[in-house]
Amino acid sequence: MSLSIEKKLYIPDSSVLVDGTLREAIKEGRISGDILIHMYLVRHFRQLMAEGRGEGDIGLREIELIGKICKKMGLEVIFTHELPEGFRSVREVEDIDLMLCELAKELNGILVTSSSIQYKTANALGVNVLYLRKSTGREYTFEKFFDENTMSIHLKEGCPPYAKKGRPGAWHFVMLRKEPMGRAELEQIVREIVEACNTRSDAYVDYEGSHSRLIQLGSYRIVITKPPLSDGLELTIVRPIVKLKLEDYNLPEKLIRRLEERAEGILIAGAPGMGKTTFAQALAEYYLRRGKIIKTIESPRDLQLPPEVTQYSKARATPGELHNILLLSRPDYTVFDEMRTAEDFKLYTDLRLAGVGMIGVVHATTPIDAIQRFIGKVELGMIPSIIDTVIFLKNGVVDKVYELEMVVKIPYGLREADLARPVVMVRDFLTGEPEYEIYVFGERTFVVPIRKPKSHIELRAKIALEKFLKRYIRSEDLEIEVTRDGRALVRMPSEYIPLITGKYRKRLEKIGRRLGLEIEIIPKA
Numbered sequence: 001m002s003l004s005i006e007k008k009l010y011i012p013d014s015s016v017l018v019d020g021t022l023r024e025a026i027k028e029g030r031i032s033g034d035i036l037i038h039m040y041l042v043r044h045f046r047q048l049m050a051e052g053r054g055e056g057d058i059g060l061r062e063i064e065l066i067g068k069i070c071k072k073m074g075l076e077v078i079f080t081h082e083l084p085e086g087f088r089s090v091r092e093v094e095d096i097d098l099m100l101c102e103l104a105k106e107l108n109g110i111l112v113t114s115s116s117i118q119y120k121t122a123n124a125l126g127v128n129v130l131y132l133r134k135s136t137g138r139e140y141t142f143e144k145f146f147d148e149n150t151m152s153i154h155l156k157e158g159c160p161p162y163a164k165k166g167r168p169g170a171w172h173f174v175m176l177r178k179e180p181m182g183r184a185e186l187e188q189i190v191r192e193i194v195e196a197c198n199t200r201s202d203a204y205v206d207y208e209g210s211h212s213r214l215i216q217l218g219s220y221r222i223v224i225t226k227p228p229l230s231d232g233l234e235l236t237i238v239r240p241i242v243k244l245k246l247e248d249y250n251l252p253e254k255l256i257r258r259l260e261e262r263a264e265g266i267l268i269a270g271a272p273g274m275g276k277t278t279f280a281q282a283l284a285e286y287y288l289r290r291g292k293i294i295k296t297i298e299s300p301r302d303l304q305l306p307p308e309v310t311q312y313s314k315a316r317a318t319p320g321e322l323h324n325i326l327l328l329s330r331p332d333y334t335v336f337d338e339m340r341t342a343e344d345f346k347l348y349t350d351l352r353l354a355g356v357g358m359i360g361v362v363h364a365t366t367p368i369d370a371i372q373r374f375i376g377k378v379e380l381g382m383i384p385s386i387i388d389t390v391i392f393l394k395n396g397v398v399d400k401v402y403e404l405e406m407v408v409k410i411p412y413g414l415r416e417a418d419l420a421r422p423v424v425m426v427r428d429f430l431t432g433e434p435e436y437e438i439y440v441f442g443e444r445t446f447v448v449p450i451r452k453p454k455s456h457i458e459l460r461a462k463i464a465l466e467k468f469l470k471r472y473i474r475s476e477d478l479e480i481e482v483t484r485d486g487r488a489l490v491r492m493p494s495e496y497i498p499l500i501t502g503k504y505r506k507r508l509e510k511i512g513r514r515l516g517l518e519i520e521i522i523p524k525a
Contacts (some may be wrong), residue, residue, distance in 0.1 A: 008033035009109035010130070013118055014041060018055050019195035020188070021114045021132040026069055031130075034076045037063060037107060040096050042079070053208065057226075058191050140196070142189050142237055145176055152238040157183045166244060168275035168396040186233045190224060193217060206301060207315045214299075214315075221302040243304060244278055246286040252430060255401055259283070260290070260389045263389040264357040270393035271372035277303065277337060277359050279393055283359060284309060284335050288308055292332035297322060297347070303337060326351055333357040345377045349354045352386045365399045367392035368436055368447065371426065375445050378524045380438065381406060381422055389429070399513055401429040412450050413438045430514070431460075458482040461515055465490060468511060472499060479524060487518045494523040
């Protein structure tokens with residue numbers, strides 16, 4: 001039965017307290033009678049708060065705010081222990097909302113809810129009910145801190161709000177206002193986020209600890225912490241500002257062929273904020289367009305992918321469960337976003353050795369660091385079977401690509417023939433030049449960089465730089481020298497320097513990164 005707001009006793013359930021819709025309805029004058037709050041609701045919220053769950057803190061705070069608002073508006077808030085017939089002990093109250101539904105019927109009161117299930121239950125039982133529908137397509141309070149260039153916002157009670165603005169590898173930290181964030185303002189933001197998790201299909205709690213939560217709300221990845229884990233209520237909200245296709249990276253044709261034909265154990269590496277996840281997303285969609293079956297393992301699930309890609313939460317399943325699911329569902333590629341723990345590397349290894357194509361995303365400050373994270377976790381000789389391609393991202397672009405190969409040879413720097421042993425060769429994929437050797441000597445594993453003769457480096461530098469610069473400068477006007485400290489000194493007539501260091505500076509820097517040299521332009525005497 002629908003309700004008339006002429007009724008004078010309103011009995012709210014937990015939903016309208018957690019999402020704030022009861023308070024809004026009182027302010028708007030939609031509720032003009034007394035509010036009856038059951039003590040079981042108070043106890044319920046108190047228990048949730050003791051368990052470190054945000055709804056408890058929000059619910060108790062909402063009851064306090066409603067009391068203050070009702071006092072100003074001349075309404076009364078009544079607290080009761082009364083139970084309806086059939087609920088004569090605490091132990092019998094297993095479902096508080098159902099108990100409130102029956103109490104409203106017995107007292108001829110008006111049940112107030114924003115839960116569609118509670119609303120349908122009340123109608124089925126013939127209870128007067130006020131259904132406070134949640135607004136759809138709403139703008140959340142925290143969204144006022146975002147603009148088109150904002151990567152993330154950082155909100156903490158007692159501190160001004162800050163934001164990272166720019167793009168991966170080229171961002172700056174900005175104070176959004178001088179006024180510090182208040183506790184009530186942050187609690188309102190948390191309340192909206194919690195409400196979204198109960199109402200939106202694209203919003204969910206990915207992890208919930210005693211004093212922290214990881215939440216995915218649409219494209220927003222949200223981290224909430226509170227005391228005693230943090231020294232104040234804090235929210236970090238991250239949003240991807242770019243969504244690229246693989247074609248946008250302008251990858252060499254040789255690498256594209258590798259990804260299409262041979263790469264099945266891929267690592268995408270880079271420092272935090274350098275665009276690893278964006279590239280992994282682009283690669284996953286590229287394989288999807290080529291008719292591959294793609295699945296992901298994430299924690300939290302923040303890759304923005306089409307619905308054809310099933311995204312599994314690592315936090316919601318055991319490694320064994322994920323292993324079995326992926327083996328039985330037979331994906332062509334599995335994207336493992338943010339591999340951190342020993343269990344993550346073990347799961348990646350097990351699936352790869354079982355024949356599943358793997359794309360792992362790892363934090364690493366250099367390309368070789370990504371490979372070294374597997375050392376000690378698997379047998380050295382298995383590494384080339386697990387990892388065949390390492391793609392290193394820097395400032396949002398592919399900076400280096402490695403391929404791995406197992407050979408038997410005398411390790412670099414040793415001389416005796418009887419020291420020959422299995423060696424993992426790490427080569428620059430685009431040039432084919434070996435850059436590292438990994439081998440076991442005694443009980444230790446060595447990762448040895450291969451230092452190329454200066455003459456070889458200088459030859460490569462001259463070929464690459466002359467190929468680029470001869471479009472604008474005659475070869476006989478160029479002098480190229482490679483120093484021992486890793487610089488390439490390029491001497492040219494002074495009239496060409498503004499053109500090269502201005503319009504073509506970025507292309508020259510890209511060549512320098514590929515060569516591993518710092519390029520300096522010097523006027524020719």
